[in-house]
Amino acid sequence: MTEPQEPDNSTRRPPAGDPVERGGGLALDQSASAAAYDPASVKERSGGGAGRFWSARRIPAGLLALVVLGGSGLLLYDVAAVRAHHPAMQWRRALADDLAERPLNNVWVVAGAAVAVAIGVWLIVLAATPGLRDVLPMRRDRPGVRAGLDRTAAALVLRDRAVEVSGVQSVRVRMGRAKVAVRAVSHFRELDDVRADLDTVLGTGIEELGLAKPPSLSVHVRRPAKKG
Incomplete structure (x- = not known):
């Protein structure tokens, strides 16, 4: 799904405690965060990790x-x-x-x-070098068993989770080895509320993927581009 272009007057989320003028003043067009999700804590709870898969080449x-x-x-x-x-x-x-x-x-x-x-x-x-960058190693919960998850499949799973959040019109997920970048468009609800729900849902989704090295999460939410 293609993402509309950002409007020129988009702003980032102000620091906590700063007032935001509403109705006739400055409107919040974008909410961005590094998310409350902590990959280090997920890794500690998950136990041992696993090395990357080597390509036969x-x-x-x-x-x-x-x-x-x-x-x-x-x-x-x-x-x-x-x-x-x-x-x-x-x-x-x-x-x-x-x-x-x-x-x-x-x-x-x-x-x-x-x-x-x-x-x-x-x-x-x-x-x-190992190669096979598109395969993300999963946790080795059982000795002698190795599993990997395709990056495209992982991105689709997180995208399906994100579109279920109320207020999300469209979403784009880029799944990297070290970072998950999520850009969503919300057509109603407060952007901060939508972003907070995405933080929670996607953080849980990444944890449930069972990756050996959980990536960090970055979430950006904005309004659709104005027509005309």
């Missing part, structure tokens, strides 16, 4: 294996041919002659070295 591994197999097989065949008193392949002689004539600061030499370094760094990153 079959495609990069398969491509690398094919390149290494083809290159090493071709080089081994050429070396064996030279040992058998046959001339080396034309491409290897031409490559050796070309590299011998080019200086180290040649554009093609530098470009080739940069590509090789980039590929090497990419392979190291793939080998050293």
Whole structure:
């Protein structure tokens, strides 16, 4: 569901205790908070955590294996041919002659070295990082059992919870690994009241997801954009 653009005169929620003028004065068009929900307390109550899931990365591994197999097989065949008193392949002689004539600061030499370094760094990153960023690890309540929750599915669950709050016209949920950002549009009720209900409902929803590392929650509520 697309979110209307924010009006230019939108304001944030004033600090507690500050008066807000109503009727003929300044109207509150937006209510924002970091939410009363505390992910640290949820983690303490939930017990032990779980590490991230590691991606198998079959495609990069398969491509690398094919390149290494083809290159090493071709080089081994050429070396064996030279040992058998046959001339080396034309491409290897031409490559050796070309590299011998080019200086180290040649554009093609530098470009080739940069590509090789980039590929090497990419392979190291793939080998050293877990991957599968879209899978959120869940708590390990039972030994030997691991479970994960897709980020899109988690966002849909929280969105369904949010639209049930009275006064919410539309809502958009962005589920990150460390933070859940919720932007809602309310067409009636006080914005502070709607935001407080969203804090409570979504905080409970995140806790019930059973994530090993519960994310923080940020809730923003505003009025629909004025037409015309």
